[in-house]
Amino acid sequence: MVYDLDMLRGFYASFEKKIGRVRAVLQRPLTLAEKILYTHLYDDAQLKNYERGEDYVNFRPDRVAMQDATAQMALLQFINAGKDSAAVPSTVHCDHLIQAYKGAGPDIATATETNREVYDFLRDVSSRFGIGFWKPGAGIIHQVVLENYAFPGGMMVGTDSHTPNAGGLGMVAIGVGGADAVDVMTGMEWELKMPKLIGVHLTGSLNGWASPKDVILKLAGILTVKGGTNAIIEYFGEGTASLSATGKATICNMGAEVGATTSLFPYDDRMAVYLKATGRESVAEMAGKVANDLRADAEVVANPSAFYDRVIEINLSELEPYINGPFTPDAATPISEFAEKVLVNGYPRKMEVGLIGSCTNSSYQDLSRAASIARQVAEKHLAVAAPLIVNPGSEQIRATAERDGMIDAFQQIGATIMANACGPCIGQWKRHTDDPVRKNSIVTSFNRNFAKRADGNPNTHAFVASPELVLALTIAGDLCFNPLKDALINQDGEKVKLRVPEGDELPSAGFTQGNSGYLAPAGAQVEIKVNPESQRLQLLAPFPAWDGKDFTDMPLLIKAQGKCTTDHISMAGPWLRFRGHLENISDNMLMGAVNAFNGETNKVWNRLTNTYESVSGAAKQYKAQGIGSMVVAEENYGEGSSREHAAMEPRFLNVKVILAKSFARIHETNLKKQGMLAVTFIDKADYDKIQEHDLITVSGLADFAPGRNLTVTLHHEDGTQDGFEVQHTYNEQQIGWFRAGSALNAR
Numbered sequence: 001m002v003y004d005l006d007m008l009r010g011f012y013a014s015f016e017k018k019i020g021r022v023r024a025v026l027q028r029p030l031t032l033a034e035k036i037l038y039t040h041l042y043d044d045a046q047l048k049n050y051e052r053g054e055d056y057v058n059f060r061p062d063r064v065a066m067q068d069a070t071a072q073m074a075l076l077q078f079i080n081a082g083k084d085s086a087a088v089p090s091t092v093h094c095d096h097l098i099q100a101y102k103g104a105g106p107d108i109a110t111a112t113e114t115n116r117e118v119y120d121f122l123r124d125v126s127s128r129f130g131i132g133f134w135k136p137g138a139g140i141i142h143q144v145v146l147e148n149y150a151f152p153g154g155m156m157v158g159t160d161s162h163t164p165n166a167g168g169l170g171m172v173a174i175g176v177g178g179a180d181a182v183d184v185m186t187g188m189e190w191e192l193k194m195p196k197l198i199g200v201h202l203t204g205s206l207n208g209w210a211s212p213k214d215v216i217l218k219l220a221g222i223l224t225v226k227g228g229t230n231a232i233i234e235y236f237g238e239g240t241a242s243l244s245a246t247g248k249a250t251i252c253n254m255g256a257e258v259g260a261t262t263s264l265f266p267y268d269d270r271m272a273v274y275l276k277a278t279g280r281e282s283v284a285e286m287a288g289k290v291a292n293d294l295r296a297d298a299e300v301v302a303n304p305s306a307f308y309d310r311v312i313e314i315n316l317s318e319l320e321p322y323i324n325g326p327f328t329p330d331a332a333t334p335i336s337e338f339a340e341k342v343l344v345n346g347y348p349r350k351m352e353v354g355l356i357g358s359c360t361n362s363s364y365q366d367l368s369r370a371a372s373i374a375r376q377v378a379e380k381h382l383a384v385a386a387p388l389i390v391n392p393g394s395e396q397i398r399a400t401a402e403r404d405g406m407i408d409a410f411q412q413i414g415a416t417i418m419a420n421a422c423g424p425c426i427g428q429w430k431r432h433t434d435d436p437v438r439k440n441s442i443v444t445s446f447n448r449n450f451a452k453r454a455d456g457n458p459n460t461h462a463f464v465a466s467p468e469l470v471l472a473l474t475i476a477g478d479l480c481f482n483p484l485k486d487a488l489i490n491q492d493g494e495k496v497k498l499r500v501p502e503g504d505e506l507p508s509a510g511f512t513q514g515n516s517g518y519l520a521p522a523g524a525q526v527e528i529k530v531n532p533e534s535q536r537l538q539l540l541a542p543f544p545a546w547d548g549k550d551f552t553d554m555p556l557l558i559k560a561q562g563k564c565t566t567d568h569i570s571m572a573g574p575w576l577r578f579r580g581h582l583e584n585i586s587d588n589m590l591m592g593a594v595n596a597f598n599g600e601t602n603k604v605w606n607r608l609t610n611t612y613e614s615v616s617g618a619a620k621q622y623k624a625q626g627i628g629s630m631v632v633a634e635e636n637y638g639e640g641s642s643r644e645h646a647a648m649e650p651r652f653l654n655v656k657v658i659l660a661k662s663f664a665r666i667h668e669t670n671l672k673k674q675g676m677l678a679v680t681f682i683d684k685a686d687y688d689k690i691q692e693h694d695l696i697t698v699s700g701l702a703d704f705a706p707g708r709n710l711t712v713t714l715h716h717e718d719g720t721q722d723g724f725e726v727q728h729t730y731n732e733q734q735i736g737w738f739r740a741g742s743a744l745n746a747r
Helices: 005-026 031-036 068-080 104-114 116-128 141-148 165-167 178-184 212-223 238-242 245-258 268-276 281-289 298-302 334-344 363-378 393-404 406-412 466-476 571-576 582-588 613-622 645-652 664-673 682-688 734-738
Strands: 056-059 065-069 090-093 133-134 155-158 172-177 192-193 196-203 233-238 262-264 308-313 321-326 332-334 351-357 388-391 439-442 461-464 551-561 604-606 611-613 629-633 655-660 677-681 693-701 710-715 720-726
Touching: 005 031, 005 116, 031 172, 031 233, 031 262, 065 068, 065 178, 065 406, 068 116, 068 178, 068 677, 090 116, 090 141, 116 133, 133 461, 141 155, 141 245, 155 178, 155 439, 155 655, 165 245, 165 262, 165 268, 172 262, 178 192, 178 298, 178 334, 178 664, 196 212, 196 238, 196 677, 212 245, 212 308, 212 321, 212 604, 233 611, 245 268, 245 281, 245 363, 245 466, 262 363, 268 281, 321 334, 332 582, 351 363, 363 393, 363 406, 363 466, 393 406, 393 645, 439 466, 551 613, 551 655, 571 582, 571 604, 582 613, 582 645, 604 613, 613 629, 629 645, 645 664, 655 693, 664 677
Parallel strands: 065 090, 065 155, 090 133, 155 172, 196 233, 196 308, 233 262, 351 388, 351 439, 439 461, 551 629, 629 655, 655 677
Antiparallel strands: 056 192, 321 332, 321 461, 551 693, 604 611, 677 720, 693 710, 710 720
């Protein structure tokens, strides 16, 4: 089935003409990213050569996708926008709130009952405002989008940081907060700083144990978790054609781990084959007619350094498997060096659980290659040393994999088949363990491996690898096992080696849909109900506008030390149940951040009581007294998930300012959208001047303007003072959001 066919026909019918106009104005060869960005300007009259990394630009995306955890807050904001229907095709996907525990059947039943109030709310709001709704068990948002909605040359936003998965079909797909999604759904302009461009030149073709996952694992090691910030990663070169569409999607998906705005591949025959296999022959036909404009111009490919801000070369033929981690997705190590790393660093060598799936690696090809390893267990008389958990990406993938014997292959080696949902990847894992803080190691095919993310245990060393490598290590139960060269001892006492994984890119018998779980919107007759006594849902009240004064004598709420991701600021796991209730979820604010003054989490000094309390507890007391507070942090603050709760919670608890050494892109935008003041150190050494008992003033707000620094004054407990300037990236429109109290207020 092809959804939104009229929109797609209109898009492709006008694409060639739009590209022609872009060429006429810019007068230069174009990268693929530029073609898509410039043909999606909100106002064609504003077409000009925008400066990358500097100019803010208004865009008009083609569609919006929301997952259930973030959709709650997005739709609560949309309700307040006063619109009759979504202005662009939009969908909601119920994939985050299903806890992985016993298996797909019982877990979906439990989730359906436990989350009934939330699911009913999302279903009814979706139906009321013309939004497609995918029920629990239908699949993970990004896999479902790839199978049904992504299209070459298009542009979309999604309320999840791994929205760039759709780049596997040549789409500019960008993760955003709910307020950004509301802008698009209300038909307003959507603002983004014109991204820089990182060109990744792929040559050769993968072989042996190497997989598409290893491309991005290697690249993460090159770029680090912030090396792609405010940039689009565009892949080009002959090597791109050797990768399947779902392999491309895996690579684009995990580009979020280097901070990239999005990632994308040029349109090719592999994409066309995937579109046809997923019932979208007409889309492939339309894309084929404009195929030359769905890839970078020949001049760009011939001389990439003249058109990209940075060029990285990767030879797929020489690429070996990688394992990244622990605790950060950019700690990249080739398999040939990994055993030594395990031993030198004293990581727990025993591999205790293998996990396959997530939005990153749950395609038919992923499961097919992993199943080829699983089948070797019986064939070679091996035993499996560790438990295996599998999360298929969608009901279509699950049903097809079951028909083709892959599910049975996993179950034959003891695997638990979980729901077609995120599960352990986003902390929705009820793990059986003898000690919830014991040091241990797991290997996953997921995308993130921050401390506590999978199972809540700060000492779980989570490593990220391809599905086939996860399977091999699960069989061995040993992190030092290298399937490329090492043998295993089977049940007959013989040394045996695992064969190279093999599998089908797409099912030879075609996909079987299974129970799709899609509900089309019914229309305006649906009544939206929110119980005022609910602990799960809460209607939003507008945040107060700025009072026109400087922020004076604010207590320091917390000076965070080291990595502070959105998981640290607003944890997932059991807290997901409060994603539609701002007051309740604010109880988790910054509970995972490490206090620089005592090295502890969720323990900060409260100047009102002169005692140490939880971060949210102290903030609530300050708020009750009408006192604003301030948060100080280090590099890449807000890295990770797109969750805007990490911005809304401090706003709700009267935190006025976040001062960091640097911000992750999505989180900085989320803070601005909610009327927060997000500023950065000019001299990062000034971070060290901030003392635990300081009262802090931020001045210059009456003259708040683009490019104009603000001043921070520290009033120390001993009567002395320190002062320094801080910088910001606000433009005039964003300053308007700040003054109005939020972007929603400024509409």
